[in-house]
Amino acid sequence: MxxxxxxxxxxxxxxxxxxxxxxxxxxxxxxFTLMKIVPARHILRAALARGDLGPDTLIVETTSGTFGLALAMEAALLERRLVLVSDPVIDVGLHRRLRDLGARVEICSEPAEVGGFQEARLRRVAEIRASHPDTFCPEQYSNPxxxxxxxxxxxxxxxxxxxxxxxxxxxxxxxxxxxxxxxxxxxxxxxxxxxxxxxxxxxxxxxxxxxxxxxxxxxxxxxxxxxxxxxxxxxxxxxxxxxxxxxxxxxxxxxxxxxxxxxxxxxxxxxxxxxxxxxxxxxxxxxxxxxxxxxxxxxxxxxxxxxxxxxxxxxxxxxxxxxxxxxxxxxxxxxxxxxxxxxxx
Structure with missing residues (x-):
């Protein structure tokens, strides 16, 4: 056979x-079961191939939805640490699943005056990256x-x-x-x-x-x-x-x-x-x-x-x-x- x-x-x-x-x-x-797997998998695997995602690299991204879930799934498979910055609209079930996959989820409680929660989340991502020596941000909004x-x-x-x-x-x-x-x-x-x-x-x-x-x-x-x-x-x-x-x-x-x-x-x-x-x-x-x-x-x-x-x-x-x-x-x-x-x- x-x-x-x-x-x-x-x-x-x-x-x-x-x-x-x-x-x-x-x-x-x-x-799709989860369409965001397409960019999450491609972005992280391309970073791995370029050497941008070493064994100790911290992945940091802003998300309130399915891109975060796709990243958490892929990060778990690649055995990489992941921090996701979100806001209060994230639903309880998704939040729990992200944590179960090993991601750390930070919630921005207040929106920025211009750009709302998305701008507040981007600022927090920048702060986290500045405080860690080795990070990678998938940057779904700007990454070609x-x-x-x-x-x-x-x-x-x-x-x-x-x-x-x-x-x-x-x-x-x-x-x-x-x-x-x-x-x-x-x-x-x-x-x-x-x-x-x-x-x-x-x-x-x-x-x-x-x-x-x-x-x-x-x-x-x-x-x-x-x-x-x-x-x-x-x-x-x-x-x-x-x-x-x-x-x-x-x-x-x-x-x-x-x-x-x-x-x-x-x-x-x-x-x-x-x-x-x-x-x-x-x-x-x-x-x-x-x-x-x-x-x-x-x-x-x-x-x-x-x-x-x-x-x-x-x-x-x-x-x-x-x-x-x-x-x-x-x-x-x-x-x-x-x-x-x-x-x-």
Whole structure:
């Protein structure tokens, strides 16, 4: 009997690539267990190969979500120490899991006046690094290895689907959408990119503000976000995203988190309007972390997020700053931030 036992690797390698499922006639889902494993594994392994991650090197990073989990998994496998700087929004289950994986988690209790908790976290990372002689920071927002890591996702997407005309996905650091689409356009420059953001995120021209929908959007502009990649940008409300997440589970048995729901909401609408285009929606992580929130009817009611109408269509706006509804979209048309918003913004 022939086996492939020598090809079996560790858990982050096993979960690196998504499963592909057909959601509707021309819409396919790239279903990740934990999408942030892609950049976390690539960044740490590249640092190891360069000699930047020695046996005594302390890994330090800022995170409130799944990138931290992916780093903790990889650091445990590499037997490296890890400090993660987060803020009060981190959920209890994730916090416990990070500690179980051996990470030290520090919580910034107060936001910075400009840049909010993300700026406060970055300052604390700098303090920790200054007090240790040997550190490495993955810097997911600025490290070019983040978008570069998604080349393997794009190549597998083409291998599985043959042709891709449009990719729809949430935007946070900019890594997944920019890296995947850039590689796809090496094969076909006409591939369209639809970015999914949320209101009061600075990524596509909104002023920073409190966001109830976590996992996408940002309070600071990440250098890895290449605005010229995007053909359209959609801003989704939290209620619609949670409702779409539940619909994705109910109708397609895909148990994912709310960033997946936001992307699915946009992708379903776009695919229906473009029936000849082969569309792929990026579904970043599974729903286990969200059973007390997205999948909890009582929590949704308490947060006034229940009962969102999924039959609502997006409203096209003439400028990003006019996107103030529950679901808005703007034809970004592969322009730079300065070209769309004006110099000095």
């Amino acid at each position: 022939t086996t492939e036992i020598d090809s079996i690797s560790d858990i982050t390698h096993a979960q690196l690539l998504p499963r592909y499922v057909r959601i509707s006639g021309n819409l396919y889902g790239a279903v 290895d983040n978008p570069r890591s998604y080349a393997v996702v794009a190549e597998e997407m083409l291998r599985r689907l043959g042709r891709v005309d449009c990719v729809i996905g949430p935007v946070g650091s900019g890594g997944s959408m920019c890296g995947t689409v850039r590689t796809l356009r090496e094969h076909n420059p006409q591939v369209r990119a639809i970015g999914v953001d949320t209101h009061q995120s600075v990524l596509f021209g909104h002023p920073d503000g409190p966001r109830t929908l976590r996992g996408l959007g940002n309070s600071l502009m990440p250098p890895n976000l290449d605005h010229t990649v995007f053909d359209e940008v959609h801003w989704c409300g939290a209620g619609e995203a949670h409702a779409a997440t539940r619909a994705l589970h109910r109708e397609h048995a895909l148990f994912q988190g709310p960033t997946s729901g936001a992307a699915f909401q946009v992708a379903r609408w776009w695919a229906e309007r473009n029936p000849d285009a082969r569309c792929v929606v990026m579904l970043p992580d599974e729903g286990h972390r969200y059973q007390e929130t997205t999948y909890n009817d009582a929590w949704l009611a308490e947060q006034s997020l229940a009962g969102a109408d999924l039959s609502v269509k997006p409203r096209e706006v003439a400028a990003p700053e006019l996107a103030v509804g529950t679901w808005d979209w703007f034809p970004w048309a592969r322009r730079s931030f300065e070209d769309v918003m004006g110099e000095g913004r």
